Amino acid sequence: xxxxxxxxxxxxxxxxxxxxxxxxxxxxxxxxxxxxxxxxxxxxxxxxxxxxxxxxxxxxxxxxxxxxxxxxxxxxxxxxxxxxxxxxxxxxxxxxxxxxxxxxxxxxxxxxxxxxxxxxxxxxxxxxxxxxxxxxxxxxxxxxxxxxxxxxxxxxxxxxxxxxxxxxxxxxxxxxxxxxxxxxxxxxxxxxxxxxxxxxxxxxxxxxxxxxxxxxxxxxxxxxxxxxxxxxxxxxxxxxxxxxxxxxxxxxxxxxxxxxxxxxxxxxxxxxxxxxxxxxxxxxxxxxxxxxx
Amino acid sequence: xxxxxxxxxxxxxxxxxxxxxxxxxxxxxxxxxxxxxxxxxxxxxxxxxxxxxxxxxxxxxxxxxxxxxxxxxxxxxxxxxxxxxxxxxxxxxxxxxxxxxxxxxxxxxxxxxxxxxxxxxxxxxxxxxxxxxxxxxxxxxxxxxxxxxxxxxxxxxxxxxxxxxxxxxxxxxxxxxxxxxxxxxxxxxxxxxxxxxxxxxxxxxxxxxxxxxxxxxxxxxxxxxxxxxxxxxxxxxxxxxxxxxxxxxxxxxxxxxxxxxxxxxxxxxxxxxxxxxxxxxxxxxxxxxxxxx
Numbered sequence: 001x002x003x004x005x006x007x008x009x010x011x012x013x014x015x016x017x018x019x020x021x022x023x024x025x026x027x028x029x030x031x032x033x034x035x036x037x038x039x040x041x042x043x044x045x046x047x048x049x050x051x052x053x054x055x056x057x058x059x060x061x062x063x064x065x066x067x068x069x070x071x072x073x074x075x076x077x078x079x080x081x082x083x084x085x086x087x088x089x090x091x092x093x094x095x096x097x098x099x100x101x102x103x104x105x106x107x108x109x110x111x112x113x114x115x116x117x118x119x120x121x122x123x124x125x126x127x128x129x130x131x132x133x134x135x136x137x138x139x140x141x142x143x144x145x146x147x148x149x150x151x152x153x154x155x156x157x158x159x160x161x162x163x164x165x166x167x168x169x170x171x172x173x174x175x176x177x178x179x180x181x182x183x184x185x186x187x188x189x190x191x192x193x194x195x196x197x198x199x200x201x202x203x204x205x206x207x208x209x210x211x212x213x214x215x216x217x218x219x220x221x222x223x224x225x226x227x228x229x230x231x232x233x234x235x236x237x238x239x240x241x242x243x244x245x246x247x248x249x250x251x252x253x254x255x256x257x258x259x260x261x262x263x264x265x266x267x268x269x270x271x272x273x274x275x276x277x278x279x280x281x282x283x284x285x286x287x288x289x290x291x292x293x
Numbered sequence: 294x295x296x297x298x299x300x301x302x303x304x305x306x307x308x309x310x311x312x313x314x315x316x317x318x319x320x321x322x323x324x325x326x327x328x329x330x331x332x333x334x335x336x337x338x339x340x341x342x343x344x345x346x347x348x349x350x351x352x353x354x355x356x357x358x359x360x361x362x363x364x365x366x367x368x369x370x371x372x373x374x375x376x377x378x379x380x381x382x383x384x385x386x387x388x389x390x391x392x393x394x395x396x397x398x399x400x401x402x403x404x405x406x407x408x409x410x411x412x413x414x415x416x417x418x419x420x421x422x423x424x425x426x427x428x429x430x431x432x433x434x435x436x437x438x439x440x441x442x443x444x445x446x447x448x449x450x451x452x453x454x455x456x457x458x459x460x461x462x463x464x465x466x467x468x469x470x471x472x473x474x475x476x477x478x479x480x481x482x483x484x485x486x487x488x489x490x491x492x493x494x495x496x497x498x499x500x501x502x503x504x505x506x507x508x509x510x511x512x513x514x515x516x517x518x519x520x521x522x523x524x525x526x527x528x529x530x531x532x533x534x535x536x537x538x539x540x541x542x543x544x545x546x547x548x549x550x551x552x553x554x555x556x557x558x559x560x561x562x563x564x565x566x567x568x569x570x571x572x573x574x575x576x577x578x579x580x581x582x583x584x585x586x
Contacts, residue, residue, distance in 0.1 A: 026443070028444075029443050029444060029448065030448055030452070030469070031448070031451050031452050031455050033451065033455060034443055034447065034448060034451040035443070038443065081410075085406050085407075085410060088402075088403075088406060090401070090402035090403040090405075090406060091403045091406060104383075108383065109381075109383035110381075110383040110384045110454050111451065111454065112383075113378050113381060113383060113384060113406065114378075114447055114450055114451050114454070116410070117374075117378060117409070117410075117413065117447055118442065118443040118447045120410065120413055120414070121413065121438065121441055121442035121443065121447060122442060122443060124417040124420075124421075124438055125435070125438045125439060125442055127417075127421065128417075128420065128421070128424065128431065128434050128435045128438050129435065131421065131424040131431045131434075132428065132431050135425065138421065138424045138425050141421050141424075142418070142421045142422065145414065145417055145418045145421050146418060148414055149411065149414035149415060149418055150319070150322050150327055150328070150331065150411040150414065150415060151321075151322060154327065154407055154410055154411045154414060155322065155323055155324070155327060157407055158324050158326065158327040158404065158407050159323070159324050161403050161404065161407070162324050162326060176323070
C-alpha cells in the first residue's frame with residue numbers, strides 16, 4: 001500500500017504541525033508543570049487515527065484539510081485526555097503509554113487529573129472558537145461534544161469500569177462498551193466532516209464509524225493478548241489480569257479474529273456506498289485490522 | 294437583610310428547578326452509576342453562588358433570568374466537577390463535601406474521575422447548544438470556557454498543588470492561585486451576563502468578580518481555621534495539615550480578616566460605579582464576608 005502509506009504520512013505530518021502550533025500556544029500557560037504535562041501526553045507518539053479520519057473523510061467529501069483542522073485537533077485532545085485519565089491508578093492503572101511512562105507516573109496523579117481536565121477544556125475552547133464561523137460548525141461541534149460525553153465515550157468508560165471482573169457473557173454489554181468507549185469518538189471523526197457538508201453521506205459515515213470503532217477496539221483486545229510491549233508501547237496481558245470485559249475474554253482470541261475480519265469486510269462494504277475516492281479509507285480499515293501497535 | 298434573603302431564596306429555588314430538569318434529563322444515561330454519581334454531587338447542597346451571581350447580574354443589566362439560565366447551569370456544573378476532582382485522594386483528599394461523603398468515597402475514585410469529566414462535558418454541551426442562538430452567546434460561552442481552563446481555574450488548581458508545603462511568602466503566587474482557582478469562575482459568572490448585553494459594565498464587573506473571588510477564597514481559608522464541620526460540611530484545619538499555600542498560612546488569620554474587610558469595601562465601591570439596583574450584589578458581598586459556611 002505505497003499510496004496509502006504516503007497519504008498517511010502526509011496527514012500525520014500535517015497534524016504534527018497543527019499540534020506543534022497548539023503546544024507553542026501553551027508557552028504562556030502557568031504553572032509550567034501544567035503546560036509541560038499537557039505537551040508530554042500530546043507528544044509521546046500516537047497513531048493520530050482520529051485526525052487522519054477527519055482529514056480523509058473531509059477530502060472524500062470535497063472539504064480541504066484546512067477546513068477541518070480544528071475538529072481534528074479537538075478530537076485528538078479529547079482522545080489524549082481520555083487516555084491520561086484512563087491510565088490513572090484508580091482506572092486502568094497503566095504505568096506505560098506509547099512506550100513511555102504514563103502522565104501520572106511522570107507528573108503525579110494530581111497533575112495528571114488536571115492535565116486531562118485541561119486538555120478536555122482546551123478541546124472545547126477550540127470548538128467554541130469554530131462556532132463563530134457558522135451553524136454547520138456549531139452542529140459538528142455539538143456532535144463531537146455529545147460523542148465525548150455521558151451518552152458517548154464517558155458512558156463507555158463507566159461501563160468498562162463497572163463490568164470489570166464480570167464473567168457473564170452479554171453481547172449487549174460488550175456492544176455498549178465498544179460502541180461508546182472507542183466507537184463514539186471514531187464515529188465523530190467521520191461524521192463531523194459530513195455535518196460540515198450539510199450531512200453528506202451521514203448515515204453511511206455513521207455506520208462506517210461505528211463498525212470501524214468496534215474493529216479498532218477488537219484489534220486492541222487481540223493485541224493485548226498477542227502484541228508485545230516493544231511494538232505496542234503499553235503493558236500487555238492486562239485485560240485478563242484486571243478482569244476487563246472484552247470480546248477476547250468472553251469468546252477467545254481466534255473467534256475474535258474471525259469477527260474482526262467480518263467487521264472489516266462490513267466497513268469496506270459501507271464505503272462502497274459512497275461516491276468518490278474511497279481507497280484511502282478502505283486501506284485504513286485493512287491497516288486497523290492488521291495493525292501491530 | 295430580609296429583602297436579600299428573600300431574593301436569594303427566589304434565585305436558589307429557581308436554580309434548583311433548573312437543576313432538577315437537568316438531572317431528570319440524565320434518566321436515559323447508562324450505566325446507572327454514572328448518572329447517579331453526577332446527580333449525587335449536584336444535589337448534596339451547595340450555596341449556588343455562581344448561578345445566583347449570573348441571575349443577579351443579568352437582572353441588574355436588564356436581562357431576565359430565563360435568558361441566562363443555561364449559563365448559570367453550565368457554571369454550576371463546571372464548579373461541581375472541579376470539587377469532585379479536587380476532593381480526590383491525589384488532590385485535596387477530602388472525604389467530606391457539604392456534610393456528606395465526597396463523590397469518590399461513595400462511588401470510588403475511578404467513577405469520581407468520570408463523574409467530573411462527565412459534568413465538564415455536559416457543561417460544554419449546554420454552552421454549545423446556546424451558541425446556536427447568536428454571536429453574543431458564543432462570546433459569553435468562550436469567556437466561560439477560558440475562565441475554566443488552563444489559563445483560568447485549572448491553572449489555579451495546578452499552582453495550588455505545586456505550592457503545597459511551600460513556606461516562602463510570595464504575594465504574586467498567592468494572587469495567582471486565588472484569582473484563578475476561585476476568582477476565574479466567579480468573574481465569569483458576572484462577566485458572561487455583561488457579554489450578553491454587548492459588554493455593558495464589562496470592566497466594572499470584571500473587577501468586581503476578581504475582588505469577590507478573592508474575598509470568597511480568603512473567607513474560605515479563614516473558615517478552614519475558624520469554622521466548624523457542622524456548619525461547613527467539610528473537614529476543617531486541613532490547609533495547615535496539608536501545607537496549603539493560603540493567605541491565612543502566610544499572614545495569620547487576624548491579618549486576613551482585615552484584608553477581607555478591605556476587599557469587601559472595594560467590591561462595594563466598584564458596584565457604586567454601576568447604575569441600577571445594586572443592593573442585592575452589595576448584600577451578597579457582605580454575605581460572603583460574614584458567611585459561616
